[in-house]
Amino acid sequence: MIFIYGVYFFLFYSLYYFFKKIFIISPELRQIPSLPLIQNIQFDLKFYLAGEPLLYVIRHYLIESLNKHGILKYYDLLIGKWVIVVSKPELMKEIFQKSDVFQKLERNKQKVSEAELKFFGYNNILFEINEAHLRHRRVSNPAFSHSWPPELFGNLAIELFEVMDKEFEKSPTFDIFHFTKSFTLDALGLAAFGYNFRGIRKSGNELEKAYLMAVDGMSDKKYNLFPVLEKIPGFRRSELFNRLDYLNDVILDIIKERKQILKFKKANNDNDDYEGPRDLLYYMLKAEETQDDLKSRLTTEELLNDMKIFLVAGHDTTAIALAAAIYFLGMNQECQEKAREESIRILGDEKKNIIPNSEQIKELKYINMVIKETMRIHPPASVTGFRRANKDTRIGKYVIKEGTIVEPQIYALHHSEESWEDSYKFKPERFSNEKDTANKHLPFGGGNRMCIGMNFSLAEQRVFLTMFVRKYSWKITEPSIHKDKLQTKPTLLTLAVPRNLEIDFERRY
Ligand code: HEM
Numbered sequence: 001m002i003f004i005y006g007v008y009f010f011l012f013y014s015l016y017y018f019f020k021k022i023f024i025i026s027p028e029l030r031q032i033p034s035l036p037l038i039q040n041i042q043f044d045l046k047f048y049l050a051g052e053p054l055l056y057v058i059r060h061y062l063i064e065s066l067n068k069h070g071i072l073k074y075y076d077l078l079i080g081k082w083v084i085v086v087s088k089p090e091l092m093k094e095i096f097q098k099s100d101v102f103q104k105l106e107r108n109k110q111k112v113s114e115a116e117l118k119f120f121g122y123n124n125i126l127f128e129i130n131e132a133h134l135r136h137r138r139v140s141n142p143a144f145s146h147s148w149p150p151e152l153f154g155n156l157a158i159e160l161f162e163v164m165d166k167e168f169e170k171s172p173t174f175d176i177f178h179f180t181k182s183f184t185l186d187a188l189g190l191a192a193f194g195y196n197f198r199g200i201r202k203s204g205n206e207l208e209k210a211y212l213m214a215v216d217g218m219s220d221k222k223y224n225l226f227p228v229l230e231k232i233p234g235f236r237r238s239e240l241f242n243r244l245d246y247l248n249d250v251i252l253d254i255i256k257e258r259k260q261i262l263k264f265k266k267a268n269n270d271n272d273d274y275e276g277p278r279d280l281l282y283y284m285l286k287a288e289e290t291q292d293d294l295k296s297r298l299t300t301e302e303l304l305n306d307m308k309i310f311l312v313a314g315h316d317t318t319a320i321a322l323a324a325a326i327y328f329l330g331m332n333q334e335c336q337e338k339a340r341e342e343s344i345r346i347l348g349d350e351k352k353n354i355i356p357n358s359e360q361i362k363e364l365k366y367i368n369m370v371i372k373e374t375m376r377i378h379p380p381a382s383v384t385g386f387r388r389a390n391k392d393t394r395i396g397k398y399v400i401k402e403g404t405i406v407e408p409q410i411y412a413l414h415h416s417e418e419s420w421e422d423s424y425k426f427k428p429e430r431f432s433n434e435k436d437t438a439n440k441h442l443p444f445g446g447g448n449r450m451c452i453g454m455n456f457s458l459a460e461q462r463v464f465l466t467m468f469v470r471k472y473s474w475k476i477t478e479p480s481i482h483k484d485k486l487q488t489k490p491t492l493l494t495l496a497v498p499r500n501l502e503i504d505f506e507r508r509y
Pocket of ligand 1: 125126127137188309310311313314315317318321379380381383384385386443444445446448449450451452453454456457
């Protein structure tokens with residue numbers, strides 16, 4: 001009997017607690033418009049339970065209300081809190097400017113799956129906050145501020161074209177995301193720690209397999225929602241963990257070897273030119289040498305975690321941007337023609353691959369606008385990570401209490417009707433005047449957490465697209481699921497990954 005009363009009490013208390021959290025809210029929260037209740041429920045259920053992609057739920061349940069108000073709150077079932085979503089340019093700017101107040105959420109150690117922990121660790125540039133985050137940036141910023149040789153991307157593009165040309169023997173129609181993904185992985189492996197994954201050549205490289213399996217494993221929502229599953233026999237993912245160990249061991253060996261070489265050179269006052277690759281790892285180790293205080297340096301484990309973060313943060317994002325640009329140019333033939341004309345004007349029309357040099361890249365105008373417009377209409381990262389106010393503050397006329405969760409919404413900012421006319425139309429010319437788009441176009445985020453790989457990605461996109469439009473022409477395969485909008489699938493880090501992006505290609509030479 002007591003047990004039954006206990007169960008009743010528990011159920012009633014849970015319901016009371018739940019309704020209290022939703023309906024009894026502070027006056028500060030009350031001033032912020034709410035997402036209508038039905039849409040709120042649909043948003044939570046479709047995203048967390050039905051596993052719909054984030055972009056799908058944003059388009060269906062958030063965007064209309066956000067367009068009306070530029071700010072709104074919804075109840076997030078997973079974190080059990082109200083979240084304030086922001087898309088108005090001025091409000092977003094304020095959040096990014098007050099980055100000491102709006103901090104990223106600290107990782108809840110209990111809620112992280114074992115696979116994720118093995119991959120990311122706790123200490124890395126993406127998750128750390130405050131002084132620890134600054135330490136990662138201090139060492140990484142100089143590494144990212146170097147310019148990237150166009151040949152790094154151009155030679156890989158040529159390799160990719162060879163592989164694509166072979167595909168033509170089977171069919172001229174293929175999922176282009178598959179190809180841009182192998183291209184960006186190879187570029188990052190080389191740029192980050194001098195390692196060629198040989199993903200373009202589909203050589204079956206063990207490290208590539210390990211990395212791809214790790215990313216897939218970490219995207220598995222079951223384990224993200226219920227990390228405890230990994231402790232239950234039958235649910236353990238031993239193969240995944242073996243691959244993760246392998247991935248960590250290989251990258252760790254590269255870091256240790258590189259450290260040894262640089263240490264040896266320093267000890268012997270050997271100022272001869274270092275002959276190894278000038279990659280991010282090299283520049284980060286060099287930047288560390290200038291940090292006198294040992295506490296300002298990164299540990300080997302932190303360096304390892306950052307290398308993996310660079311892979312994850314830079315791989316799919318740039319691959320999405322490239323595949324999306326190809327999609328929009330396929331849907332808008334006149335834009336494709338203009339991009340091709342620009343590339344041919346700068347590189348000539350000789351029927352062979354030519355890598356643009358740095359001077360030629362500076363001449364690009366239209367292709368730059370294509371890149372910007374693509375990331376406006378289809379930002380690879382549709383949202384930034386949640387932020388938490390660490391003290392009472394204001395954004396615009398709204399009072400934000402300490403502890404409130406805020407989310408800058410890049411996709412909604414880029415589709416705000418106030419800022420963008422015909423926001424779903426692909427019109428690269430919008431970017432002909434930079435001043436018109438300041439603060440309204442933030443595909444790389446803003447403030448102190450702004451994307452560190454922005455220039456790297458832009459350099460990569462410029463070289464790739466300039467060469468690609470000279471080499472191929474294409475149109476979207478009919479009938480296409482992407483006829484109205486670029487459709488996406490659910491993934492790790494809520495990226496807007498295209499789903500089966502089949503395109504019909506023709507070789508120009
Ligand atoms: C089209 C390509 C890319 C897009 C759209 C993109 C977008 C973003 C965005 C929106 C953020 C901010 C997230 C937040 O505020 O919560 C971010 C952060 C970050 N990105 Fe990118 N990114 C791209 C490419 C890259 C590349 C190529 C790299 C590395 C090689 C990279 C590394 C990072 C890192 C390490 C952070 C975290 C920075 C920090 O918290 O200090 N990203 N990126």
